[in-house]
Amino acid sequence: MDSNNNVPVKGVTNVDINKEMREAYLQYSMSVIVGRALPDVRDGLKPVHRRVLFAQHELSNTHDKPYKKSARVVGDVIGKYHPHGDNAAYDTMVRMAQDFSLRYPLIDGQGNFGSIDGDSAAASRYTEVRMTRLAEELLADIEKETVAHGPNYDDSLEIPLVLPSKFPNLLVNGSSGIAVGMATNIPPHNLGEVCDGAIHLINNPECSIDELIERIPGPDFPTAGLIAGRAGILQAYKKGRGIITLKARTEIETKKDHEEIIVTELPYQVNKAKLIESIADLVKEKTVEGISDIRDESSREGMRVVIILKRGENASVVLNRLFKFTQLQVSFGIIMLAIDKSNQPVTFDLKSMLEAFVDHRRDVVTKRCIYELKKAQERAHILEGLKKALDNIDAVIATIKASKEANQAREALMDKFQFSERQAVAILEMRLQRLTGLEIQKIIDELDEIMKQVNWLKFVLADVKEIYKIIVGELEDIKKKYADKRRSEITGDMDDLEDEDLIADEPMVVTITNTGYIKRINTEEYRVQKRGGKGLKGMETREEDYVTDLFTASTKTQLLVFTDKGKVYWCKVHKLPLGNRTSKGKAIANVVQLAAGEKVKAILPVNEFSENKYVVMLTEKGIIKKTSLDAFANPRQAGIIALTTDLEDQLVAAKISDGQSDIFIATKEGMSIRFNEDDVRGMGRSARGVKGITLAKDDIVVGMQVIEKDTKDTLLMVTSKGYGKRSEVIEYRVQSRGGVGIITQKTTDKVGNVVGTLKVNAAQELILSTDQGQVIRMKISDISVLGRNTQGVRLINLDEKQEFVSGLAVVDDEDKAGEEIH
Template identity: 55%
Template sequence: MAEGGKENLPGGRQGIIPINIEDEMRGAYIDYSMSVIISRALPDVRDGLKPVHRRILYGMLELGVNYNKPYKKSARIVGEVLGKYHPHGDSAVYDSMVRMAQEWSLRYTLVDGQGNFGSVDGDSPAAMRYTEARLRRLAEELLADINKNTIDYQPNFDDSLKEPTVLPAKIPNLLVNGASGIAVGMATNMAPHNLSQVIDGTIAYIDDNEITIADLMKHVTAPDFPTGGIIYGYTGVKEALETGRGRVVMRARADFETTKTGKEQIIVTEIPYMVNKASMIEKTAALVNEKKIEGISDIRDESDRTGMRIVYDLKKDAIPNIVLNHLYKYTQLQSSFGVNNIALVKGRPQTLNLKDLIRYFVDHRHEVVVRRTQFELEEAERRAHILQGYLIALDNLDEVIELIRNSRDPEVARVDLMKKFDLSEIQAKAILEMRLQRLTGLEREKIVKEYEEVMLLITDLKDILDNKGRRMEIIKTELTEIKDRYGDERRTEIVHSADDLTIEDMIPNEEMVITISHEGYVKRTPLTEYRTQSRGGVGSKGVSTKQDDFTEHLFVASTHNYLLIFTEFGKVFWKKVYAIPEGTKTSKGRAVQNLINIEPGDKVRAVINVDNLTDEEYINNNFVMMCTENGIIKKTTLEAYSRPRQNGINAITVRDGDKLLEVKLTNGKNHIVIAKRMGKAIHFNESDVRSMGRMASGVRGVTLEGDEDKVVGMVCISREDANLLVVSEKGFGKRSSIEDYRITKRGGKGVKTINVTEKTGKLVAIKEVIDSDGLMIINKSGITIRMEVEDLRVMGRATQGVKLIRLNENDAISSVEKIEKIEVHEDEHQGDDASESNASEDDKEEKE
């Protein structure tokens, strides 16, 4: 050994043990994090308290500041807790005690504070030397029976005292008051609930341990916040109760009032939980000044000791509902509570649902009842033992008195009593300590009666210990007493939002006309708004558009259908028809960019109706057929498009200089007809096109002739009695038999489908039609005309056709769609005369 007792190590180091710093830091950090998790930040699932709160309540009990005793200075209480149990800063203890006294922080306060304990405006409480406190009566229910060996104790920080590891907790405090805390690597944020509802749910669980969470939610419907307000939407609540995690949307309670002068006001009387009222008003005023919220002329806080009242004065032209919705959107009048039910279960953090929380509380109460009953049984047996000794002494009174009188000292008397009357040491001691007045006849009767009562009590206590059903009944009885004494009505109202309900159940399955304009405005309109007109009519005003905008897509769909929206760049988006904004025939609609995340410069080119995207057989046996302007065609199974993302997915890889033009839903056995701008069309079997992957670019469908030639449309022939309808840009159209178009291989130039002249203009549309179909024709100025296909007779494919719609100079047809025939009234302004005159003109044109 070296001098000083230090061992000489190589390299001149003395008494140094080399360790790996990584291992040391890992170990030290794990120890620290476990300490934070278990001893600071997370509540125990049994009593719902963190160590600091438990120590405060226990310290106040030890100090004797019960609910029916005088208040004591907060500094005195804090000192008691600091010195005995909680070796941290005084502010940590005082702040925790203050929060337990604030009615806007805890649903059921546990501390009765006297003095300034802060405010909902975020004002700080007075210093602890100025305030006073005592326990609430409800807090004493958490501490009840603590001295009956119901819980375990542990040494305090210096091993000089014992402190409880948990409180007996007659109330399910974790559910009732909630908790929040940030540990290391995890956090908890548990919402408060209504005591009456929680107790009803707990009793329901005791009655049936197999009860489902859905059935428990009939009792515990939702969180119940101390500040009241409104829970808006039930989806997040349901998730939180079922899984332990969810987002609860809270709204302020607001009403509309009108002053004597006629000024309209929004009056807020309850705000969301944990919102600072003063800060919220200040931020709202800033938003009003910045013109981010319109329609508010003044904001005042008229709250007083009778309750909260925030007044928003509205400008003359403001609509209260719209202003309130803006307040909900931009201010803390609407906020959310992120539920994260993490609590300590046997020292380990766990995420707990509603049933878990109730189950662990009931298990805890059961253990408390067992230990309390065992304690009371031992006490009763001890008392019975002493009373037995009294009765023996009274039965042998003269001998006992004689023996005691002749004994030299109490110790000799005790030993002699034990020997002579076969008594235990405890009994002999009790007899020696018995007062002479107990020897009277009346007192003897009292002892006999007490002994009988104690023996009955012992029998009862043993029955409780032997019978779990009785123990559960005791828990239920105690819970019912708690509910009767402290239960109250819910403060927070539940309002179901649109998201909670099955939308299909609320929206009738109606036929809608979907219109998408050239500049990307979309809307849906009930089909019944469109009136049938005779062929050649002038038409009725259909869509109010900007001067350079016009309707590009128009089709009919049911409100419950899915829409697959395809864009020029080859992307596809998913939308339900009912999610498309509804508008009138003349309304503009909403920009499609507000409904789907379409890229800048992209535009909608085709939309297909799909009945169902979840039926495996349906999506695997139907195909999406796509055609581009340059005549490229591609077929892919519908299944590949059954899971679109919010930002869309690629439907086809579009080559440079090309764009997606038409998309159709097919069954794999159809015939395909592709028409070109210069008046030709090609007819081939769908089976000529093999199915490809989503990212493929496709194969040649038709060959273009000249720079001006482009594909104008593609149809999939699926009906045997169908004809082909073609329409030119100057309003000429006709229908021809499909048999007139011979079947060829894909990729050819096609055959003539309409005789394109300067009078007819170039081809703009091709449709598959039957007699029962209707037609909707729209020109670029927004005029629509509806007519029936049966009014058009079948002609040869090479003819010019007849005039379908009269156009103003410089106008042209932009869109043609077929619709199912629906019986609606004819336009009042179009009579038979007009029909006949138009028909005669058409006959002349057809002969030409």
């Protein structure tokens, strides 16, 4: 009786159920991982695939022999090597024969092997198979003791534990599988590119993953299609995991009264029939509108799905919604997990996966050379005996004739001529026709050739570099025989399913009011007027609301939105509400998630986040800071800190510069300073900055401009009473940062204080806006060029209660961006 008062029973062992379950499940999981679900990194095959190919090899079911019934092969697989159901083995064979499942099929199938529409293959008794030529390269030299073998499920036969594999099949054809607690999903690749990558690795063992990516730019799927972006590819190749976006290849055809979307290639593993059905359901549910009919016109010539649109529908808009709601666009999660040579699951990066293959091939080629050397030496030994016997043929024949039986003759030859037993047997088995002069010469020539082979094999085995030369030569031969052109095209990155190619590239005027309403307006809404006119009626504003900012940008431009608190937010122009001159717009809080109490102070249009450009920021107290533009490249919905400000200070301006320009600062009381941008060192996003200008007691900064070298622009000053002037840049000498500066504008009760500065040229036009929404557009050339210390000319007629608050130079050339007055 044990401590738990259990009476022992003969033949029964008491165990801890928790411990037993843990150990049993661990054994089961390892069996699934190694024996069923995950491929071997060396040959890229799971056990069932390996057994299917080996069974065909044993049946001599090669590409140059007649097809054999699939049922015959399946029978051999499950009867000899794979103790599972016949459906499992046949389904494996079917997939290996489908050119839409494998980039390079390993089985040549005859009959119905299914379709991309999800049709099932015919029964195994109806279809026939044989290996493809490429599959035979996986098994080449298997009879030369190149790979380890192990017993089959009943210990009656020996089966290979891995195939010799002349090419990196795991990358070439990919693999997918779900094990216990882990999964693999390796995409297929182009054979020629993978061979180039492996060759480069062999020739440059210390090469970087980036160098390999130059030769293997990304997956290459059998169904072609588009791969959107490289970020997921790079992550997968460097970390072993990544997500890529696959898109169908589509074309838009214009008919007489409507447009049609033509689908010619689908993402990998997308069922065409189900895709068409899902599109029809979306049309029925009115999730996607504008489609009148769908036709599948696919044939042997290729895929062709025609989506017919209703009259007047925009094909680009409909296509964009189809990408969003259907499998015309899918995500492919790459997990580069495989079994390594020690039978352990490992996540590989691109380089380590190729290294594993190269190491395997080195072992295979080394073992093959050892095998061939052994066979060559054995043959040379026999030939040397035959040659010696022919040189002493009369004595040899006499010795044989004097012997009563074969065993006695063998012993006599070994004693009298010092032949080995194998040589003596070969001599006794030699046919009399070998005694002719021609046959004797053949033996001598064969021996010479064999000795050359022996010496070469010894040379190869003595230097691993020669082994690698052989591997490179074999890879080059594989590429020459089987490589084809890339099918999948790698395109630019996606932007959350918002295909900006569908958006017209148009210049827009963007306005923001004091209470935070924003909108975009087509620039054609404003007709050009003469200087001094009354202007057009602009935005409808409440009495307490007025326009505080107005600028231009393309619909595709990324906007960096800077607030008075020193934070920056992101927004695309095409996402802003489209209005007209008199519409109010939309609350900016519904477009950009501003924090409580924040006000927008600057908006910068950016088309590319370059590390060679900078964002220059200026506060009301004259503090300036410069930060690399690429520091703002990663959008965050909640915004990020761009500048740390004091409690009594706030951001008033932000500009983009090239790092080699001058900075011009203007103040409310008409002072200004110009200094070289090099006086401000680059800083991180959260830094405070340095002093840009020393201000008088009640003075504040109102604007800033970046002045490029050798510019021909002029500096425009605008006052609160609607006066303005242009002055030559050369009138402002370059000073040291932090000084009090010089006068730039006379400020009086008549003209008011300076409210903004703008860098302009005569080819531009100017839009002005008052705090009550009055707007005027005029030519810059109509504004006089005057000296610094002058009051300027009237730009806009204002009522007594009106003040000028904002202005903008609108460039005639639509490809150039405008600049705002702050």
